[in-house]
Amino acid sequence: MSVSNSESVEDRNGILEEDDHMRGMERIGMEVVSITYPFASVARVTGRIAPQDPAPWSPPNQAVRIAVEEPPGQRPVVRVYTIRAFDPVTSQIEIDFVLHEDDSPAMRWLKAARPGTILPMIGPRQHFIPQPSGDRKAAIFADETAIPAVYAILKAWPQGLIGEAWIETPDPAAFAELPQPEGVTLHLIARPAGVGAGTTQSLLAAAKALPQPQDWTVWAAGERVEMRDLRNHLRSQGVTRDAMQVLGYWKKGMSSSDLDRARLAEYEALRAQGLTIEDLGDVDLPV
Ligand SMILES: Cc1cc2nc3c(=O)[nH]c(=O)nc-3n(C[C@H](O)[C@H](O)[C@H](O)COP(=O)(O)OP(=O)(O)OC[C@H]3O[C@@H](n4cnc5c(N)ncnc54)[C@H](O)[C@@H]3O)c2cc1C
Incomplete structure (x- = not known):
């Protein structure tokens, strides 16, 4: 009998699969090419992807949801990381994992990963890019x-x-x-x-x-x-x-899965009011 993984976030209504949430993101696998430790506090994972279209991966500050554990019969356990760099010629991306001491899903994935490991991910999601605006x-x-x-x-x-x-x-x-x-x-x-x-x-x-x-x-x-x-x-x-x-x-002392549960509950409430993911205020979540 398989044991339920409490880090897997259930999406009862399938809302995370809908277009409002996916917003053109694709499901893709990254093949690990190398893992290096450029500084004591960071593991740098370089991986190869084969995107449908490289263009959305090129702007700076994109985030991906990586599936760090895949419990059978449950949704994958996901964590959000940033694409530090993307090379459209080699289709390689770099992700820097800050090392911390908890025995957490992302740290467990990192310990087990080797060149050739496939990391499923969803992305990219565009985050902030600074724009000149008047004298600001x-x-x-x-x-x-x-x-x-x-x-x-x-x-x-x-x-x-x-x-x-x-x-x-x-x-x-x-x-x-x-x-x-x-x-x-x-x-x-x-x-x-x-x-x-x-x-x-x-x-x-x-x-x-x-x-x-x-x-x-x-x-x-x-x-x-x-x-x-x-x-x-x-x-x-x-x-x-x-x-x-x-x-x-x-959040200090809290798993990202619990943060995601709070995010999902808030997102469901917004969608029920006809609002979209743009209306989800991150730091306003009640966690
Ligand atoms: C848009 C976005 C982009 C991000 N980009 C990056 C990135 O490029 N690189 C990166 O390293 N992180 C990044 N993060 C943060 C990363 O998702 C979290 O640190 C995540 O909690 C790591 O998952 P975990 O499985 O290791 O720990 P969790 O299971 O989420 O948490 C377990 C425990 O570890 C603690 N913990 C988690 N992260 C840290 C930490 N860094 N230091 C100390 N304690 C911690 C938690 O407080 C908790 O007590 C990003 C997050 C977002 C939302």
């Missing part, structure tokens, strides 16, 4: 899980846009690898050894120190509770909804 500057607040997104964003930085990014990581080498486009100032917030991820509130502190917040377009991603506080602070300082995108990439 771009402010980025990111923890280590969002460094792959920041890397992709900086590589494609629009000419003439002024920006500043605050990055918290325990691993200064991961920060040092970021591109430095003209007009962008990068700030390293180094987390000391032994201090846990999601405990410092350093990105919130950086956001609180942002001069004249209403002059900026903001993108922030990191631990969920800190991100909600950061969003609330900037809102209270006059940053409007359309000038700010804040995402909880993970």
Whole structure:
């Protein structure tokens, strides 16, 4: 008798398969080519995909849902990661997994993966790309899980846009690898050894120190509770909804499967009111 995998999120009404959710994403398999450890805190997985059309994979900051466990008779256990880089010539993608100590589905997948392993995924889903907008500057607040997104964003930085990014990581080498486009100032917030991820509130502190917040377009991603506080602070300082995108990439002490259950319940409620996935406010979820 097979044991039920509690990390599998049930989608009773099949809502995640509908067009509103899929939005042109494809189901695809990535064949692992190599796994390297460029820094102590990161496993870099390079894999080959054969997309129907490479064009949607090319813009920066795309996310994919990867199936890290496939329990028989249940939906796969999925986790969201960023395409750090895509090479349309070789059809290879890079995903950086931040290593953490929990015995979690993504970490288990990583330990077992070898060149040749096939990783099923759904994607790509486009996330934030900074756009010049009048005199507005771009402010980025990111923890280590969002460094792959920041890397992709900086590589494609629009000419003439002024920006500043605050990055918290325990691993200064991961920060040092970021591109430095003209007009962008990068700030390293180094987390000391032994201090846990999601405990410092350093990105919130950086956001609180942002001069004249209403002059900026903001993108922030990191631990969920800190991100909600950061969003609330900037809102209270006059940053409007359309000038700010804040995402909880993970929650301290909670599995992403539980976050996904909350997301699905909220999404079902929105669809019942005739709304769409665009109306799903990430950090507003009641988790
Ligand atoms: C759009 C998007 C893009 C993302 N891109 C990336 C990416 O490119 N690289 C990346 O590494 N992550 C990325 N993440 C975050 C990643 O999905 C989560 O860290 C996820 O929880 C990892 O799954 P898991 O199975 O290891 O842990 P889970 O089963 O989800 O959680 C188990 C436990 O581990 C803890 N935990 C999870 N992640 C961390 C962490 N980084 N540090 C410390 N504790 C942790 C949780 O708090 C929980 O207690 C992204 C998330 C989103 C939403």
